[in-house]
Amino acid sequence: MTNKLFTPLPLKNITLPCRAVRSATELFCSTEDAHVYPYEYDVYRELAGKPLGMIITAHTCVSPEGRSNRWQNAIWSDEYLAESAQIAACATSGGVPCVMQLGHGGMKGEGNNGGLPVYTPDSMTKEEIRGVVKAFGKAAQRAMRAGFSGVMLHGAHMYLLSQCFYPEYNHRTDEYGGCAENRFRIIREIFEEIKTVCGDRTPVFLKINGDDREDTEDYHRDIVTVLGICETMGMDAVEISGWSSARTGRPDKPYFLENIRRLRRETAVPLIAVGGIRTAEDIEALFDAGADAVSMARPFLQDPDVLDKLAAGKETGCTGCCTCFKALDKTKDPIVRCPFRK
Numbered sequence: 001m002t003n004k005l006f007t008p009l010p011l012k013n014i015t016l017p018c019r020a021v022r023s024a025t026e027l028f029c030s031t032e033d034a035h036v037y038p039y040e041y042d043v044y045r046e047l048a049g050k051p052l053g054m055i056i057t058a059h060t061c062v063s064p065e066g067r068s069n070r071w072q073n074a075i076w077s078d079e080y081l082a083e084s085a086q087i088a089a090c091a092t093s094g095g096v097p098c099v100m101q102l103g104h105g106g107m108k109g110e111g112n113n114g115g116l117p118v119y120t121p122d123s124m125t126k127e128e129i130r131g132v133v134k135a136f137g138k139a140a141q142r143a144m145r146a147g148f149s150g151v152m153l154h155g156a157h158m159y160l161l162s163q164c165f166y167p168e169y170n171h172r173t174d175e176y177g178g179c180a181e182n183r184f185r186i187i188r189e190i191f192e193e194i195k196t197v198c199g200d201r202t203p204v205f206l207k208i209n210g211d212d213r214e215d216t217e218d219y220h221r222d223i224v225t226v227l228g229i230c231e232t233m234g235m236d237a238v239e240i241s242g243w244s245s246a247r248t249g250r251p252d253k254p255y256f257l258e259n260i261r262r263l264r265r266e267t268a269v270p271l272i273a274v275g276g277i278r279t280a281e282d283i284e285a286l287f288d289a290g291a292d293a294v295s296m297a298r299p300f301l302q303d304p305d306v307l308d309k310l311a312a313g314k315e316t317g318c319t320g321c322c323t324c325f326k327a328l329d330k331t332k333d334p335i336v337r338c339p340f341r342k
């Protein structure tokens with residue numbers, strides 16, 4: 001496990017120094033007007049010294065109507081450039097690449113976006129879709145100006161891009177609805193926009209759900225179709241999450257092991273496995289199944305040195321209690337994100 005985990009991963013536009021990734025992890029602590037709370041810099045500074053292949057930031061909101069919760073950071077205007085640059089500087093200070101995850105909450109904007117119109121896959125006009133595509137492009141441009149190594153599109157977990165992809169949420173009859181290619185069109189257009197405004201060599205990643213509520217064959221076929229599109233377009237890698245993305249309790253195996261195994265047979269696009277990885281055996285099993293890299297979120301909150309622990313054959317200390325999903329209590333000193341923090 002250790003040998004493969006700590007070997008470089010060459011991708012289309014970037015080479016990751018190793019195959020261990022810190023998955024996107026929102027810290028739920030921005031100010032009311034979406035500015036970075038200083039604690040975040042400490043988190044990234046601490047991660048920078050770890051033997052990681054890539055750090056993925058929290059999903060950062062590309063447009064005000066898409067704010068997904070009241071503690072989410074923003075990158076929708078130049079007002080957020082300096083602090084984004086500080087995150088990038090902290091995260092990359094040890095030589096590990098860091099990509100900014102870009103997101104739009106779609107219907108999760110309800111109650112969180114200060115009363116702006118709430119975007120849903122069915123109600124969005126084509127002009128609004130074009131506006132979202134442009135907003136992602138501008139956000140990516142800011143992220144690159146801020147010093148990030150690339151960007152990741154948050155196409156998972158029922159945020160706007162994921163809502164657009166699920167037939168359960170998207171009932172459109174135009175070119176943005178119906179077949180998998182059409183439901184994926186907004187993501188494809190965002191990818192193309194980013195390449196146009198930031199340059200063709202800009203590393204772009206996608207996180208997407210590899211299953212639907214019942215893990216159906218229809219959805220599996222849809223995902224195979226879009227992974228084919230990603231491969232043709234030149235997506236650097238796709239992180240495979242799922243409908244039930246961060247479960248409570250200790251898993252007996254990585255959540256999406258079987259999805260990775262099935263998808264690997266049908267696509268050559270680099271795949272990053274995430275979800276419920278807790279032991280060296282889990283990592284081994286994912287590599288055997290065809291994952292190119294493995295990614296963890298909660299284990300890093302519990303112990304930023306978790307990779308050393310795994311390399312020594314020990315389990316992570318994450319109990320899966322999910323307390324980390326709560327908004328941060330900024331009155332505590334020191335600030336604790338995980339009650340079992342080492």
Ligand SMILES: Cc1cc2nc3c(=O)[nH]c(=O)nc-3n(C[C@H](O)[C@H](O)[C@H](O)COP(=O)(O)O)c2cc1C
Binds near residue numbers: 154
């Ligand atoms: C506190 C917390 C915040 C998260 N924030 C994000 C996020 O901003 N974007 C995202 O794609 N996933 C987010 N996730 C999901 C993780 O990236 C990951 O997919 C999930 O937690 C499963 O991995 P794990 O079992 O290693 O925690 C978050 C998870 C946690 C626990």
